[in-house]
Amino acid sequence: xxxxxxxxxxxxxxxxxxxxxxxxxxxxxxxxxxxxxxxxxxxxxxxxxxxxxxxxxxxxxxxxxxxxxxxxxxxxxxxxxxxxxxxxxxxxxxxxxxxxxxxxxxxxxxxxxxxxxxxxxxxxxxxxxxxxxxxxxxxxxxxxxxxxxxxxxxxxxxxxxxxxxxxxxxxxxxxxxxxxxxxxxxxxxxxxxxx
Numbered sequence: 793x794x795x796x797x798x799x800x801x802x803x804x805x806x807x808x809x810x811x812x813x814x815x816x817x818x819x820x821x822x823x824x825x826x827x828x829x830x831x832x833x834x835x836x837x838x839x840x841x842x843x844x845x846x847x848x849x850x851x852x853x854x855x856x857x858x859x860x861x862x863x864x865x866x867x868x869x870x871x872x873x874x875x876x877x878x879x880x881x882x883x884x885x886x887x888x889x890x891x892x893x894x895x896x897x898x899x900x901x902x903x904x905x906x907x908x909x910x911x912x913x914x915x916x917x918x919x920x921x922x923x924x925x926x927x928x929x930x931x932x933x934x935x936x937x938x939x940x941x942x943x944x945x946x947x948x949x950x951x952x953x954x955x956x957x958x959x960x961x962x963x964x965x966x967x968x969x970x971x972x973x974x975x976x977x978x979x980x981x982x983x984x985x986x987x
Contacts, residue, residue, distance in 0.1 A: 932963025
């Protein structure tokens with residue numbers, strides 16, 4: 793499993809490449825939804841490539857994300873050598889993959905769209921096109937949860953998913969557009985072990 797560190801400059805290039813793949817795939821979103829926090833960072837960098845699209849952000853996460861983002865964990869990871877952080881990332885990815893095979897991963901949060909966005913989606917009706925953006929698909933549960941909620945609220949949506957990386961071979965919900973789909977793990981500027 794390779795680990796790639798995306799500096800702000802490399803992240804901007806990656807997001808531009810991802811936008812290009814969406815366009816090359818013939819998809820023109822009328823709404824871009826960034827999943828906080830990492831997905832929103834990626835979606836914000838992609839927004840300029842789709843000036844006609846509306847934009848909003850939603851919050852969905854796994855329960856362990858809150859624990860991991862504590863300051864103590866970040867300080868600990870910052871003191872470790874980078875090779876050690878890479879090993880921990882690989883172990884965490886393998887554990888998440890193993891856990892996801894045994895049961896449905898849990899996600900919390902509900903998609904709440906602003907009244908403006910809801911009215912625009914209703915206005916577009918069956919022709920509404922939504923690009924759901926996250927930084928990475930680990931198990932696919934977050935994207936799956938968001939996708940189900942959106943399609944339940946707006947059954948006629950043409951919904952596509954864009955991420956920088958898909959870290960396991962067979963996630964619960966896969967991406968339509970991605971840069972990596974070969975178990976590549978990305979260290980983003982917002983990652984706890986980024987330096």
